[in-house]
Amino acid sequence: MTAELVAPAPTGSGGGRLSRRNLAALLPTLPFFVFVAVFLLLPTIIVVVGAFQDRYGGFTVHNLTILTTGSVRSAAWWSLSLSALSAISGGVIGGLLAYALATAKISGGLRRVVVAACSVLAQFGGVMLAFAFIATIGRTGMVTALIRSWFGTTIDTTWLYDFKGLVLVYSYFQIPLMVIVFLPALDGIREQWREATETLGGTTWVYWRRVAGPILAPAFISSLLLLFANAFSAYATAAALISQSNPLLATQIRGALTNEVTADTTNTAHVLALLMVIIVSLVMTGYAVLQRRASRWLG
Amino acid sequence: MTRATGPLPDAGRRPRDEMRPPQLRRRRRRKQAIFRWIVVALVMLFFAIPMVALLDFSTRLRNGTRNWVSWQPIVHLGSDDPASVEIRAGLVNSLWLVLVTVLIMLVLLVPTMTWVRLRVPALRRPMEFISLLPLTIPAVVLVVGLAPIYRIISNALSISSIWLCFVYVILVLPFAYRALDAGLDGIDVKTLSEAARSLGSSWTTVLWRIVLPNIRSAVLSACFISMALVFGEFTVASLLGRKNLQTAIFIVGQGDAKTAAALALIVLAFAVVLLFVLSFFATGRRRQNQG
Numbered sequence A: 001m002t003a004e005l006v007a008p009a010p011t012g013s014g015g016g017r018l019s020r021r022n023l024a025a026l027l028p029t030l031p032f033f034v035f036v037a038v039f040l041l042l043p044t045i046i047v048v049v050g051a052f053q054d055r056y057g058g059f060t061v062h063n064l065t066i067l068t069t070g071s072v073r074s075a076a077w078w079s080l081s082l083s084a085l086s087a088i089s090g091g092v093i094g095g096l097l098a099y100a101l102a103t104a105k106i107s108g109g110l111r112r113v114v115v116a117a118c119s120v121l122a123q124f125g126g127v128m129l130a131f132a133f134i135a136t137i138g139r140t141g142m143v144t145a146l147i148r149s150w151f152g153t154t155i156d157t158t159w160l161y162d163f164k165g166l167v168l169v170y171s172y173f174q175i176p177l178m179v180i181v182f183l184p185a186l187d188g189i190r191e192q193w194r195e196a197t198e199t200l201g202g203t204t205w206v207y208w209r210r211v212a213g214p215i216l217a218p219a220f221i222s223s224l225l226l227l228f229a230n231a232f233s234a235y236a237t238a239a240a241l242i243s244q245s246n247p248l249l250a251t252q253i254r255g256a257l258t259n260e261v262t263a264d265t266t267n268t269a270h271v272l273a274l275l276m277v278i279i280v281s282l283v284m285t286g287y288a289v290l291q292r293r294a295s296r297w298l299g
Numbered sequence B: 001m002t003r004a005t006g007p008l009p010d011a012g013r014r015p016r017d018e019m020r021p022p023q024l025r026r027r028r029r030r031k032q033a034i035f036r037w038i039v040v041a042l043v044m045l046f047f048a049i050p051m052v053a054l055l056d057f058s059t060r061l062r063n064g065t066r067n068w069v070s071w072q073p074i075v076h077l078g079s080d081d082p083a084s085v086e087i088r089a090g091l092v093n094s095l096w097l098v099l100v101t102v103l104i105m106l107v108l109l110v111p112t113m114t115w116v117r118l119r120v121p122a123l124r125r126p127m128e129f130i131s132l133l134p135l136t137i138p139a140v141v142l143v144v145g146l147a148p149i150y151r152i153i154s155n156a157l158s159i160s161s162i163w164l165c166f167v168y169v170i171l172v173l174p175f176a177y178r179a180l181d182a183g184l185d186g187i188d189v190k191t192l193s194e195a196a197r198s199l200g201s202s203w204t205t206v207l208w209r210i211v212l213p214n215i216r217s218a219v220l221s222a223c224f225i226s227m228a229l230v231f232g233e234f235t236v237a238s239l240l241g242r243k244n245l246q247t248a249i250f251i252v253g254q255g256d257a258k259t260a261a262a263l264a265l266i267v268l269a270f271a272v273v274l275l276f277v278l279s280f281f282a283t284g285r286r287r288q289n290q291g
Helices: A002-006 A016-050 A062-068 A070-102 A109-121 A127-137 A142-151 A163-187 A191-199 A204-233 A236-241 A249-260 A268-294 B014-059 B069-075 B082-118 B121-135 B139-156 B161-185 B189-198 B203-214 B216-231 B235-239 B245-255 B257-290
Strands: none
Touching: A016 A268, A016 B082, A016 B121, A016 B139, A016 B161, A062 A070, A062 A268, A070 A109, A070 A163, A070 A204, A070 A249, A070 A268, A070 B014, A109 A163, A109 B014, A109 B257, A127 A142, A127 A163, A127 A236, A127 B014, A127 B245, A127 B257, A142 B014, A163 A204, A163 A236, A163 B014, A191 A204, A204 A249, A204 A268, A204 B139, A236 A249, A236 B235, A236 B245, A249 A268, A249 B139, A249 B235, A268 B139, B014 B069, B014 B257, B069 B082, B069 B257, B082 B121, B082 B161, B082 B189, B082 B203, B082 B216, B082 B245, B121 B161, B139 B161, B139 B235, B161 B216, B161 B235, B189 B203, B203 B216, B216 B257, B235 B245, B245 B257
8 A cells, every 4th residue: 555655656767777777765754544444545445445345245236225214314404505505604603704804813812813823723522512612502502591580581492403403513613614724815805906996986786796705715615615624524513412322424423333243234334434535525625626716816 | 986097097187196005005905904803803802712711611610609619630630530640641641642753753753864865855745745745644544554563563563652653753744844855955965964974974974063063953843743642642542542632531531521611622732832942933934944
């Protein structure tokens, strides 16, 4: 495996002596590539191969039939729509916040503090975030208690552990991530473009519709794709919030892994993992392509 | 309306036309400032409420009074309280994991990245691609493939949680790589190392006394982001049945949600300090490079 990785290097060098020297130069990079091969590439290969293996190790496509079962289909639907909705809500709100910051002075205190806060909060997923929202709008949460004491009504809090709750909680880390990835694009917008539009008689609407909009569109959509992939790969937040059932693809893998010991004959976890990898890679490829397109004007 | 007054180069109206844009701009500035403060205030409120709620939740009793009883297992971490024992075990594991992960990360990345830049530039793209690969492989997917590998590790070494450090190096790889790459971009590795080599220093000296001191702030930010990620890691540890700080918070939360809320708040405050320091580091460095 390592040989494969290292292989591209000596191309271009023709002579035997030269390539032997090149091989010697490759030696110090070996630890890194061996490590990555064992702990990154090998697990990936195990997932891909395992998805097409029966319990005795033979090749089979029978495993893929689990993709048609009701629970997997509904999990895939939940995962996709949760990722899409939280990407859109995070993208729109985060985009607005990023625009608000882009109009502020670059070295201003407000901007520095908000950007720093966003870089922290974008990492703040997982168990702690789930607890924070349970403490906010759970059965005995702060907001629940406030509403009870102000309006005298007890609100229904079960939605927090449902689809709507996941969208809300995911937005909490999607909004700051959007700010971080979209702000550089907005900073690339030059004041002169607006002035040029005005000089040519364009209104604010024309400026956004014909100048800033088209320039920002690739960056905006690529940011949305990144947010989508981010939500799609997330596991910990949903796992901590909803521990009784497995409504998402990521949490279905938890179920499949715990069942593996007992009765699982179809490598369910591998198939689900493969499905996730394929979707995330497709989305991330789109992200990379659009990012390149965006850097044309906003370099 | 603007269209009519805009592009007419009439001599008499010219001064007024030149007056218009600054006025318009000033009005727009004011509108933007109002918009900015409203948006920032609303979103910050959304960010702040769950944090305040953690504090509120951990201290409020059912009858409306407050006390800090739920904080006791954390404040007296050495006690025999089951929550304390759980947290202590998780915390110790996470501290070791942070230490070992950061060390392996630095030992694997810094020499290799320097060497690749100096001697095998053809490997730079492949190395970058591989280092960023974990971004497209969700941790939960990695776990599926890692389960058999960790079964071997459990048999060959032990079932200790410390071996999670190997996966964690992979998880922090993209972030650490980016930080170090930016640091190495900022210095002229080739000239520096050639100068040192021509003065007779060994490769170890070049690495230890030339490269490392020059990319100090990049190394620090790679360490900070790795620390933050390892302290926050839950997915792999819980699915592989190991114990760290996050699984401890989760387990404590099953029994005593208030103590878990208090703990989450402390860990979060710690992460905020860590990452705040990091982000100011990063912006400071970037400005230095630009200027």
